[in-house]
Amino acid sequence: MGKDDKVITTQAVEEFFSQLEVEGNTSVEIDEDIVSVLLDTKESGIVIGYHGEILESIEIILSLIISRKLGRFVRVSVEVGDYKKNRSAYLESLALQMKEQALQDKREYTIPHLKSWERRIIHLFLQNDEEVVSQSSGEGRERVLVIRPR
Structure with missing residues (x-):
């Protein structure tokens, strides 16, 4: 531009x-x-x-x-x-908690009610993680983020 x-x-x-x-x-x-x-x-x-x-x-x-x-x-x-900055930090913390829970329980966990930019924050945060994978599932307002062990 x-x-x-x-x-x-x-x-x-x-x-x-x-x-x-x-x-x-x-x-x-x-x-x-x-x-x-x-x-x-x-x-x-x-x-x-x-x-x-x-x-x-x-x-x-x-x-x-x-x-x-x-x-x-x-x-x-x-x-x-600093709304988005603070929200991003919270989402990264939540992603770590869900990762630990998924690894400990050896099952997937879902995080509902996230906006697309919030799901993206978590996907980017976990994209290079060797222990878990994240993916979005569902459509529209029912869309959730899933974190599961690899």
């Missing part, structure tokens, strides 16, 4: 949060077709929502807005109040 793309993207992000009347500072980084937005606001709880549902919706809407303005698809990731 060029310099103009960053200007267009930054303006779109700032206008979006302004329309939502969310006060705070934003910074935008662009890497290939991924736009990373860092939002520093006192209203982080409102922006994140219950289990990150509002944040996920914001990412989808921003992706549509920016993609339309740039004429090509871009993925948008928004970090607010």
Whole structure:
């Protein structure tokens, strides 16, 4: 992405949060077709929502807005109040617990109710593990992450 793309993207992000009347500072980084937005606001709880549902919706809407303005698809990731960073650390800890449980009991364990980006965090965390394998199973809201011994 060029310099103009960053200007267009930054303006779109700032206008979006302004329309939502969310006060705070934003910074935008662009890497290939991924736009990373860092939002520093006192209203982080409102922006994140219950289990990150509002944040996920914001990412989808921003992706549509920016993609339309740039004429090509871009993925948008928004970090607010270290939510994703903290959630990633928790998910890695959970993956380790489930791994130990699976190895100890010699059976598979499932983790339900994860968003796709959360499943991806665990898959990437365990991808080079020699003792267990992770996979996603099911469709839609019934999709679960399975951790089982190799």
